[in-house]
Amino acid sequence: xxxxxxxxxxxxxxxxxxxxxxxxxxxxxxxxxxxxxxxxxxxxxxxxxxxxxxxxxxxxxxxxxxxxxxxxxxxxxxxxxxxxxxxxxxxxxxxxxxxxxxxxxxxxxxxxxxxxxxxxxxxxxxxxxxxxxxxxxxxxxxxxxxxxxxxxxxxxxxxxxxxxxxxxxxxxxxxxxxxxxxxxxxxxxxxxxxxxxxxxxxxxxxxxxxxxxxxxxxxxxxxxxxxxxxxxxxxxxxxxxxxxxxxxxxxxxxxxxxxxxxxxxxxxxxxxxxxxxxxxxxxxxxxxxxxxxxxxxxxxxxxxxxxxxxxxxxxxxxxxxxxxxxxxxxxxxxxxxxxxxxxxxxxxxxxxxxxxxxxxxxxxxxxxxxxxxxxxxxxxxxxxxxxxxxxxxxxxxxxxxxxxxxxxxxxxxxxxxxxxxxxxxxxxxxxxxxxxxxxxxxxxxxxxxxxxxxxxxxxxxxxxxxxxxxxxxxxxxxxxxxxxxxxxxxxxxxxxxxxxxxxxxxxxxxxxxxxxxxxxxxxxxxxxxxxxxxxxxxxxxxxxxxxxxxxxxxxxxxxxxxxxxxxxxxxxxxxxxxxxxxxxxxxxxxxxxxxxxxxxxxxxxxxxxxxxxxxxxxxxxxxxxxxxxxxxxxxxxxxxxxxxxxxxxxxxxxxxxxxxxxxxxxxxxxxxxxxxxxxxxxxxxxxxxxxxxxxxxxxxxxxxxxxxxxxxxxxxxxxxxxxxxxx
Ligand code: ADP
Ligand code: ZN
Ligand code: ZN
Numbered sequence: 001x002x003x004x005x006x007x008x009x010x011x012x013x014x015x016x017x018x019x020x021x022x023x024x025x026x027x028x029x030x031x032x033x034x035x036x037x038x039x040x041x042x043x044x045x046x047x048x049x050x051x052x053x054x055x056x057x058x059x060x061x062x063x064x065x066x067x068x069x070x071x072x073x074x075x076x077x078x079x080x081x082x083x084x085x086x087x088x089x090x091x092x093x094x095x096x097x098x099x100x101x102x103x104x105x106x107x108x109x110x111x112x113x114x115x116x117x118x119x120x121x122x123x124x125x126x127x128x129x130x131x132x133x134x135x136x137x138x139x140x141x142x143x144x145x146x147x148x149x150x151x152x153x154x155x156x157x158x159x160x161x162x163x164x165x166x167x168x169x170x171x172x173x174x175x176x177x178x179x180x181x182x183x184x185x186x187x188x189x190x191x192x193x194x195x196x197x198x199x200x201x202x203x204x205x206x207x208x209x210x211x212x213x214x215x216x217x218x219x220x221x222x223x224x225x226x227x228x229x230x231x232x233x234x235x236x237x238x239x240x241x242x243x244x245x246x247x248x249x250x251x252x253x254x255x256x257x258x259x260x261x262x263x264x265x266x267x268x269x270x271x272x273x274x275x276x277x278x279x280x281x282x283x284x285x286x287x288x289x290x291x292x293x294x295x296x297x298x299x300x301x302x303x304x305x306x307x308x309x310x311x312x313x314x315x316x317x318x319x320x321x322x323x324x325x326x327x328x329x330x331x332x333x334x335x336x337x338x339x340x341x342x343x344x345x346x347x348x349x350x351x352x353x354x355x356x357x358x359x360x361x362x363x364x365x366x367x368x369x370x371x372x373x374x375x376x377x378x379x380x381x382x383x384x385x386x387x388x389x390x391x392x393x394x395x396x397x398x399x400x401x402x403x404x405x406x407x408x409x410x411x412x413x414x415x416x417x418x419x420x421x422x423x424x425x426x427x428x429x430x431x432x433x434x435x436x437x438x439x440x441x442x443x444x445x446x447x448x449x450x451x452x453x454x455x456x457x458x459x460x461x462x463x464x465x466x467x468x469x470x471x472x473x474x475x476x477x478x479x480x481x482x483x484x485x486x487x488x489x490x491x492x493x494x495x496x497x498x499x500x501x502x503x504x505x506x507x508x509x510x511x512x513x514x515x516x517x518x519x520x521x522x523x524x525x526x527x528x529x530x531x532x533x534x535x536x537x538x539x540x541x542x543x544x545x546x547x548x549x550x551x552x553x554x555x556x557x558x559x560x561x562x563x564x565x566x567x568x569x570x571x572x573x574x575x576x577x578x579x580x581x582x583x584x585x586x587x588x589x590x591x592x593x594x595x596x597x598x599x600x601x602x603x604x605x606x607x608x609x610x611x612x613x614x615x616x617x618x619x620x621x622x623x624x625x626x627x628x629x630x631x632x633x634x635x636x637x638x639x640x641x642x643x644x645x646x647x648x649x650x651x652x653x654x655x656x657x658x659x660x661x662x663x664x665x666x667x668x669x670x671x672x673x674x675x676x677x678x679x680x681x682x683x684x685x686x687x688x689x690x691x692x693x694x695x696x697x698x699x700x701x702x703x704x705x706x707x708x709x710x711x712x713x714x715x716x717x718x719x720x721x722x723x724x725x726x727x
Contacts, residue, residue, distance in 0.1 A: 003028060004053055004062065007045035008095040009038050010107075014704060016048055016094070020064045025050050031073030031080050035066045035109060042066060044109040046075065046098050074112045075102075076289060076306045082340055083304070089696070091703050091719045092329045100329045101304035105282040114286050115279075117181040120165060121148035125172045134164040142174060151176075156184050180292055181283060182268040190263045192235075193228055193377075202229045202371040206347055207236060210311065213342045217318070217359050218351040219611075220373030221382065222579025223543070226351040227257065228377065230314050231264050233349070238267055238294055242311025246297045247333055250274070250322035255518050256543065257316070258297055265295060272298030272305065275514070300325060303333040303340070310344050313337045318350035318359060319572055321724050330720045353579060354572040354610050357618045361628040364618075383550070383581040383588030385606050387597040390554075397493035398485045403551050403591050404497065411501055411529045415548040415586065418532045419490060420539065420577050422555065424507040425449040425458060426489045427482035432472035434479050439469065443679040450482045451509070452489075462678035485554065490533050498531060506534030539577040550581040552592040559601060562673050563725050564626060567601060568617055575610040625688070627722070631695050633687045634723045635706070636672075638680040639715035645683040646671065648711040653685055655702060663694040673727050680716070684726070 003025045006016040019036055021028070028050040036045050053059055075083075075098075083101050087094040099107055106112065122142045131139070137158055142149065154161055168174040195203065198220075206216055220226045234244045248257060250273075261269055270284040270293035287293035289306040296305050300323055315323070315334055323333040334350065341348045350359060350368075362368040376382065393400040407417050427450045430439040439448040441459035448457035448466070455468045471478050482489075491505045504520060511517040517537070524532065527546040532538060558570030574592065581588030594602060605613045622629040635652060637645035649669035656666050665688045672682035689695035703719070706712065 002053060004051050004057065004059070005034065005047050005065065006049040006051070007034065007036065008048050008098055009036070009045045010043055010095045010099050011038065012093050012096065012707075014093045014707060017045070018062055019045075020053070020059060020062045022064075023068070025052055029073045031075035031077070032071070033069035033074055033106075033109060035069060037063060037066055044069065044107060045095070047073075048094070069109050070112060072112075074106065076308065078340070078343065079304060079306050081343065082336065085339060086329070086331060086336060088700075089335075090329060090331055090721050091699050097329055100301060100325070100331070103281040103285045104278050106285065110282065112286060114180040114290070114292075115283055116178040118151045118165075118176040119148040119179045120151060120154065120174050120176050121145065123173060123175050127173065128171070132164065132167070134158065134161060135168050138164050138168060139173065148177065150179070150182065150184075152181070152184050180287060180290070182287065182292065183270060183280075183284070184268070188263070189266060192232065192264060193225075195228060195232060196225070196375070196377060198373045198375070199225050199229050199232075199377070202373065203232050203236075205369070205371055206233055206312070206349055210237075210347055211345065212347070213345050214347045215338060215341075215362070215368045216347060216349045216371055217355055217363055217368045218349060218371045218373065219355050220351065220353060220371075221376065222353040222576065223376040223378070224353070224373035225377030226316070226353075226373060227260060229373075230316070230349070230351070231261060233312060233314070234261065234265055234295055237311040238265065240311065241294075241309060243288065243291065243294050243296065243307045243309045244312045244314065245302065245305060245307055245310070245337075246295070246314040246316065247303060247323070247337065248273075248297060248299060249317045249320035250299050255521065261295065261297065267294050269293075270296045270298075270305075272296065272302040274299065300333045303336045307340075307344075310340075310346050312346055313341050313348045315348065315350045317352055319352045319354050319356035321569070324722075324724045326724075327718075330718070330723070332722060332724075335722070354575045355614070356572075357568055357614060357621060358628040360614055360618055361622075383578060383590050385578060385590040385592065387602055387606060388591050388593045389597050390593040390595055393593065397490060397497075398553065398593075399490075399493070399497075399551075400593055403593060406549055406589065406591060407498070407531070407551070410549040410589070411498065411531070413548075414529050416524065416527070416530055416532065416544065416546045417549045417551070418534070418538055418544075418547050418577070418580055419494075419551045419553060420534065421485065421487055421490055421553040422535050422573070423449075423484075423486040424488070424509055424535055425460075425486040426452040426492075427484050427486055429483040430457065430469070431481055431483060432475060432477055432479060433481050434477035435472060435475040437472050437474040443676070445674050445676045449486065452492075453509070461674065487533050487535060490553070494531055494533065502528070502530040504530060504532050506532060506538050508535070508537070511537065536573070538580065539573055544580060546586070547580055548586050548588050550577055550588070550590045552577060552590070554593070556595050559596065559599060563727050565725060568614070570601075571605055571610055571613050571617070574605060625690065630688055630690050631692045632723055633695060633699060634720040634726065635685045635687070635717065636682065636720060637669075637684070637715050637717040638677075638682040640680055642681045644711060644715050645669075645681055648709065648715060648717065649683050649685045651709060651711070652702075652706055655705060656687070656698060659698060659701065661694055661698050663691060664689040664698050686726070 003021050004018050005021055009017050032047045033044050083097050087097045237244050272284050288296050291308045325331050363370045388400050388402050410417050430450050439457050441464050443464050444461045446461050448459055451458050456465050458465050487505050487507045491503055494503045524544050558566050578590045581590050637648050639645045646669055653666050667686040669683045669685040
């Protein structure tokens with residue numbers, strides 16, 4: 001045995017593991033993968049360091065590796081450094097960080113080879129006999145591509161072509177060559193818009209400073225043309241041979257957004273979202289690693305994509321909470337993007353119509369440079385927004401007369417209407433009229449939601465399902481009534497109230513089928529008058545030109561939520577959904593139905609707009625020394641026994657308090673707001689510090705001790721740095 005390799009292994013233990021190898025030290029490089037036997041099972045591990053075996057080393061306890069997976073490092077140095085940073089910053093085991101950072105096939109040991117495919121091009125030979133129709137069609141297309149075109153692109157335009165290509169090759173008219181398989185591109189490119197002055201200014205600011213790290217916050221109202229700014233910068237970066245990583249939020253808007261880039265950029269675009277297969281994800285990652293994929297568009301985890309020729313990172317809708325992972329490695333993609341860009345000396349461009357308070361705070365501190373787009377690009381105007389008192393709304397469905405009247409008038413004028421209600425299912429409460437029994441989840445401190453289509457009661461917190469009761473389980477009365485409204489109930493009532501118009505429901509239940517969402521979007525784009533009822537999914541990014549009325553129902557919970565970011569999120573959501581109205585040539589209108597039309601929050605948001613409301617919320621946070629003006633970390637624990645989580649966190653709190661670290665406040669532990677969830681009792685401990693350093697120093701010192709605590713094995717615990725919610 002000639003070397004000891006120090007490995008990151010997928011395990012919750014916070015250490016490297018040493019294995020023996022008969023290869024010399026010089027063979028190994030950090031970032032290679034090996035197969036090892038770990039705790040009785042085979043797994044893939046990543047080489048971090050390597051050292052010599054000398055006479056002093058006691059190697060009798062070390063196992064040998066089972067197999068070598070890579071002979072070249074899979075993980076480039078920059079990604080290695082990033083993952084090491086992530087592990088330190090989020091206080092998360094290194095081996096598990098790699099699990100998040102790598103595509104599934106690669107972390108499971110699949111070979112790091114690109115899939116190849118045939119590229120065809122014409123030869124100079126003359127045609128000697130008459131060609132079949134398909135053959136001629138192939139040749140015609142190939143004439144447009146002197147550098148060749150991939151077989152899959154040919155197939156995309158002509159259908160089955162294998163035989164025709166074979167025949168052409170036999171006649172010496174075409175030749176093939178193997179190349180890395182690229183995602184299929186669209187052929188018809190469209191011309192760019194003439195950017196307006198503000199757009200041009202934004203582009204130039206970023207472009208002038210492209211050779212250094214700089215963070216730009218592109219604060220532009222919905223429809224102001226932010227996407228065009230991204231596309232223009234991508235075009236310029238491509239001309240310099242640079243790569244651009246574009247991060248987008250998790251749901252909904254991928255299709256339309258990507259299509260706009262495909263229509264404008266003469267390159268194949270790597271897509272890394274939840275819709276791509278494991279194979280495509282691996283191929284995309286490797287294409288990016290080799291610099292063959294220049295434009296990469298992906299959701300949260302795409303922030304770990306290798307970028308040897310990185311020129312720019314763009315984060316669209318930077319305020320979106322899907323950038324923060326809420327389990328396992330609780331990272332924020334924006335944070336990691338900033339760290340990578342800083343190391344590489346490239347700019348980051350973050351865009352939003354409703355910037356997060358974190359980013360607005362960075363602007364205040366002169367760490368982010370603000371860029372503004374204040375007008376709707378295509379000349380459309382922002383809609384008029386009104387508050388409607390929902391007291392007196394119809395008791396069955398909760399819609400007010402005023403809203404119904406406006407709906408009729410917009411639909412009669414041939415336009416589309418969106419009703420937004422952030423609750424799926426039929427109704428949130430099922431109750432017995434005789435004895436007061438309510439349907440509650442057996443595993444959570446929560447009510448079961450009625451889903452009428454599927455005839456079930458469904459817990460939205462743990463996924464527990466039972467069939468919809470016809471009788472009260474306590475008193476056997478059949479007088480069961482549902483209260484409150486979800487998308488299903490509103491849909492049902494609208495079908496009766498507006499029999500002449502199609503009603504389309506858009507929520508997680510109605511869009512489960514692959515492509516269901518894209519089909520709905522295509523249908524909406526046809527422009528026929530119709531009513532859309534939907535959740536959050538409708539709030540994000542879409543550009544529907546025929547929607548002129550948006551109604552917002554039942555958002556008052558946001559005003560009373562115990563979560564510290566609830567009002568910020570509500571303001572963002574309302575502003576985003578408001579931006580869905582009147583995006584085309586037609587003027588738009590928004591009606592917000594609320595129990596509290598006089599509430600200061602509504603008055604501020606409606607009268608002053610998001611920018612002012614956000615500044616006021618930010619001032620409040622600063623006064624209360626809450627994030628972003630301070631740094632938080634939450635240690636959470638959950639156990640099947642009620643007292644265990646609190647007991648464990650109590651010990652952790654004592655340990656941390658004994659450190660006598662004056663700069664860090666240790667608050668709690670307290671039971672979580674919903675204490676019981678999924679059959680476990682949950683509690684949390686909050687750490688707060690004005691300065692980031694002492695907080696991280698404290699966690700650096702104590703994380704190992706916490707993980708060795710005698711109760712730690714009996715429960716689940718986790719660390720959440722910069723938490724986005726405390727629920
Ligand atoms: P955002 O990303 O800020 O919501 P978009 O980039 O989607 O805005 O632009 C909104 C609409 O305006 C789109 O239909 C887009 O095609 C159009 N648009 C953007 N920039 C221009 C421009 N400079 N001239 C004309 N139309 C534009
Ligand atoms: Zn009853
Ligand atoms: Zn439940």
